[in-house]
Amino acid sequence: MDEHNRTGRFGGRVCTRFPPEPNGYLHIGHAKSINLNYGLAADYGGHFNLRMDDTNPEKEEQEYVSSIIDDVRWLGARWPGMRADDPKAGVLWGSNYFDHMYAWAVELIKKGKAYVCDLAADEMSRTRGTLTTPGQDSPFRSRSIAENLDLFERMRKGEFPDGTKTLRAKIDMAHANLNLRDPVMYRIMHATHHNTGDKWCIYPMYDWAHGFEDALEGITHSICTLEFENHRPLYDWFIDAVNAGRTDDGSGPWGKKIHHPQQIEFARLNLTYTVMSKRRLLELVKSGRVRGWDDPRMPTVSGMRRRGYTSEAIREFCRRIGVSKVESTVDVALLEHCVREHLNKVAPRVMGVLRPLKLVIDNYPDGQAEELDAINNPEDESAGTRKVPFSKVLYIEHDDFRETPPPKYWRLYPGNEVRLRYAYFVKCTGCTKDAFGHVVEVHCTYDPATRGGDAPDGRKVKSTMHWVSAAHALPVEVRLYDHLFTRPDPDDVSDDALRAAGEGEAPAEPSAAGRPLTPLPLREGLGEGRSAGQPDATSADATAQDWKSNLNPNSLETIHPAYVEPSVANAAPETRYQFERHGYFCVDPDSDAAPGNVAADPGVGRSTPGARRLVFNRTVTLKDTWAKIEKKGT
């Protein structure tokens, strides 16, 4: 762009666009493109268009249009004519340019650069030649201009059935670039278009349409992915063909030249432990292996949003990965780092116990309760403080107690003293077990002098633990997510993965987060477990040996109930918190409306606020040094 500005190629103007085909939901790869295009326009003081590339009525749906618009807005891109009250305001449509395209097609016919071809699809394929051998001219290549004009007009009128005729560019059937071997410009498709209805029964192909969409909008830099590099000569050829005979001032038979944008390619984004193609994401959705396009495990924009990722984090991620023409796979750890980095600054802290274990403070008065001050966000003083209820019986994390502590374990074990965050020092006196030897209750005594969490005598404890008061805590559902696939590259179906599949087990590699999920009685579901490691009777036969065999059977674990401090009771969906020592969590839309919102809906009488169903998604874990130590020890 600097070069173009220097040479004045576009008069110092910069205009970019994001041109999705509405046939699927946007994913993080699209986010990269959106940020690139929008960012460039913003940096160079230009403008950015959101345009639906809707040239194929058979594949496109309204649902996708709405989700795309929603996602692009959420990501922070702004386009001319955008309005808050009307999502579609200012959105552009490739299908709105069909009239222009048709006229230009007629012009090409008149210039002898296009012809109507009667070859069937398979015949055309056969005569296209191969990578190393030239194709053969279509027998219809030399039709007269008059005949072509007549036939094309009749194609438009609907006189011919689908697939019987095409309009082709007359270029070179022997060209080394197969895209230039008389590519199809229009095909016959008697289908109702979501935007143009039944006006057309011929629809333009991508190559024919795309350059003109860019040209009409005055796009300067048409940025696309690497696989379109082979198409750039055709992109240029079509615009040059229209411009042939045209002049800058519009004199002459063909009129004024049209704008010629510059196509530029960059590498699409790949991420470890996930798949990114729309085809594969659709397959996951359709087969029910995820709950939908916005399943929090999906790399879709809506999935990440539902999971609790922020658009700021995604933008920062896009900034850090850079842009190049090298095909690469970015470590998902970088994305997660960006999410933690942002959430650490903005997410209020809260205490929540995922695997509850009862802790009884034997010397705390029965029936007594008090409220303790807790800091909402140590990274943000303006976030203030809140009160957290405390009483004799608490829940602590199951993993925060060991009857016999392993080396370097600083938490609760008989005889050890720890701090309950913002509350008191407590010293473990023992535990009680059930008939099977499972610890069911831990007992301790507290030191009333340490109220608030500091010992007046200056003594230190090695550990600070989170807790909730059993009588006050909110029972909630928590969904823990892990990577969708067990391998960095889902396409890696090497021997051991297959062997594991054959044995009906997940591949041997530990979960990507580096911490195998601990089975507990509370564990409710195994997510999509049926899909990955347990093929039917035929087991690891050839058909099962694809990327889906690497699906992580433990990508979703549901915990119910987990207990969270009462301050989150009324949180709206998408509200994000840090559950201290666990990670970042986000209220899922599956939660019932908060009491405050229920009033708006009289049909839902809800007398007890505490009965609201609350569902949290784990966005990302905190870094867990102890998990590493423990893992090394084993």
Place this chain on the structure above:
RNA sequence: UGGGGAUUAGUGUAACGGUAGCACGACUGACUCUGGAUCAGUUAGCCCAGGUUCGAAUCCUGGAUCCCCAGCCA
């Protein structure tokens, strides 16, 4: 064996004839009322071979490897 691209630490990305840098990851350590955060440090790289040059990741020649293209998809 046709055409088009690409190749810098484990990963991603800078340096555009002049000391190969940054981020993530991994590993140490310090600090801490989150085993969080933060801070400090360590680790590790120019695809190969020639050539030009005082000097090459960068320019030239040859080679290797990887990706894309034979839809009436985009």
